Amino acid sequence: NPKYTDYKVVVLGEGRVGKTSLILRYVRQIFAENQQATIQASFLTKKLTLGNSRVQLAIWDTAGQERFHALGPIYYRDADAALLVYDITDRDSFNRVKNWVKELRKFVQKEIVVVIAANKQDLARNQQIPDEESQEYAKSIKAGHFKTSAKAGKGVEHMFLHISRQLLAQ
Ligand code: GTP
Secondary structure, three states, rough: OOOOOEEEEEEEEEOOOOOOHHHHHHHHHHHHOOOOOOOOOOOEEEEEEEEEEEEEEEEEEEOOOOHHHHOHHHOOOOOOOOOEEEEOOHHHHHOOOHHHHHHHHOOOOOOOOEEEEEOHHHHHHOOOOHHHHHHHHHHOOOEEEOOOEOOOOOOOHHHHHHHHHHHHHH
């Protein structure tokens, strides 16, 4: 049996930004318009091969809504990467990325791979946050920046590939 290296990826962001949808798009190639709010943390796994390396990602989803959000050391324990998601049509969801970074730093002491997903690109005509602004912010926290649409299936595979490559390179 081939050997896979395991990595844990935590997905963070406000309620409704599309965390669950990005994970389901990537792992199961599906999308639901009526995706229900996440109440409990859980994970899905995805295996991929990069050259001679085999990687298994455990991608952890969680509730973005404050009333369901009670994360702590358990959720973040042994995280190797963090995916911070915001909705490009929702200014507030972008502003709150900073809070998620704070929480991440509080619970994860080591340097990990961090990536920002500017999600819902299919709604670009209602975009509230200029690309330059979010890209600049990503740079300031040494994070990758990816434009995604879980709905259209755009940029999602590419983003997780980047995360996997970064994990292997570290
Ligand atoms: P919580 O579980 O509350 O934290 O939400 P979440 O961040 O997991 O968002 P979820 O994946 O549940 O998606 C919220 C809503 O946005 C759903 O109605 C999805 O169908 C929709 N959605 C997610 N991604 C996209 C996208 O890329 N484009 C569009 N147009 N809608 C999306």
